Amino acid sequence: MGYYILRRVLQVIPVFLGATLLIYFMVFAMPGDPVAAMFGDKQPPEAQLQIIRDRYMLDEPFIVQYLNYLSGILRLDFGVGYNGQPVIETLARTFPVTLRLAVEAVVMAFGLAIIIGVASAIFKNTWFDHAMLIIALVFVAVPVFVVGFTFQFFFGVQLGWFSPTVGSDNGWSGLILPAITLALSIYASSMRLTRASTIETLGQDWVRTAYGKGLSRRRVIPVHVLRNSLIPMVTDTGTQFGILMVGATVTEAIFNVPGVGNTLYQAILRHETPTIVSFVTIFVVVYVLLNLLIDLLYGLLDPRIRYV
Incomplete structure (x- = not known):
């Protein structure tokens, strides 16, 4: 290894x-x-x-x-922005905000995708399955900025459940609404992939053998079926990370989140080369390392996988 x-x-x-x-x-x-x-x-x-x-x-x-x-x-010198501030300081200030937003969005998206995807596979072709697939298709078709502005208007302005903008209130609780917006942009495809993978796993002979031995559904689904069904979803995580970064840029601009995405957007408007290239470089390195981590997780999910 x-x-x-x-x-x-x-x-x-x-x-x-x-x-x-x-x-x-x-x-x-x-x-x-x-x-x-x-x-x-x-x-x-x-x-x-x-x-x-x-x-x-x-x-x-x-x-x-x-x-x-x-x-x-x-030399670990990312240059100086046009505002006179070193880019590394700007990155150190904004990256933790985006990291909190990404963690919240990923936990919401993949947690919901696993729960809904497995439930849809178990109750395949029922009203619940059809309803969840329709909802997923809606979120696939609707751009993230439409979802963001809609949530901002109804839940932030009309209902007042959340603050319409984040600003300095960028703690875990202050990022809930933009995290939900970002999570829905990656939830739909992950849920459908989990559903398809679970349906395929449920049809395997060893699953029927497990039921034939008297194991309950509570034992078979989480221990045997879910673990094998997660491999395609783990693979999809690398692709979803790219979508997450693009969606974070749009979402942060909508909700005025002082994170990497919003800073990058402002830098693009100013043609600020050092900031743009440095931020994108960090994205690329994180993306490559995340895909390496995903590849290593295969061995934990399936012991038959060997690295050469």
Whole structure:
């Protein structure tokens, strides 16, 4: 297993280089002058604008800017944002907020997906199963920003159950409404996958043998069926993480969550290259490491799996 882990960790290097190069080029190719955009309609003298451009090396060729950024990353220096604050400080302030939001959303989404998915598989083709599939299809079809604005209006403004915006109240309780919004964006596909996997597992011969030996449903479902049905869902978690990050950016912007997604959105509007590339780089590294963790979980769910 040690060789397998080492090989997967080394795969982070080309992924890291490719992702940072692509993102840096996309930001570099964006039209407009980011320095002039910082001042809006009240433009300072050109000499002052040129000083800022020189500070951030914006007049240098693309490859020079990229190599300079890459050398800074190797020194754990993510650069300085256009507001004068080091990007690493911005990341340290916003990442815990997004992490809390992601943990709440994942617990809600996958907890509900497992419960509803297994129940729908057990009561297949009943009114409950059909109703849950229809609800899942609705959440698959509706974009996350529509769900977010709807929840914000009804549960935040009309009913007053939650605060319409998060702001400084970004503790666990303050993130419940955006977490629900984000959870529903990944719940639907996970529930359907859990249902299909559970139905397939329930049809296996060893499940019928377990029932034939007199084991109760309370024993067979959680111990034997659920454990084997979770493998496809664990695989799907890596894909869902990408959806989670995109959804977090939109959700944080809607609910004014001071997290990574909202900060990244504001940085894109300002063409703030150091912040954009650094944040996306962190996303890529976390994504790769999470998929490595998911691969290692296979061995816990199915002892027959071996790593080479």
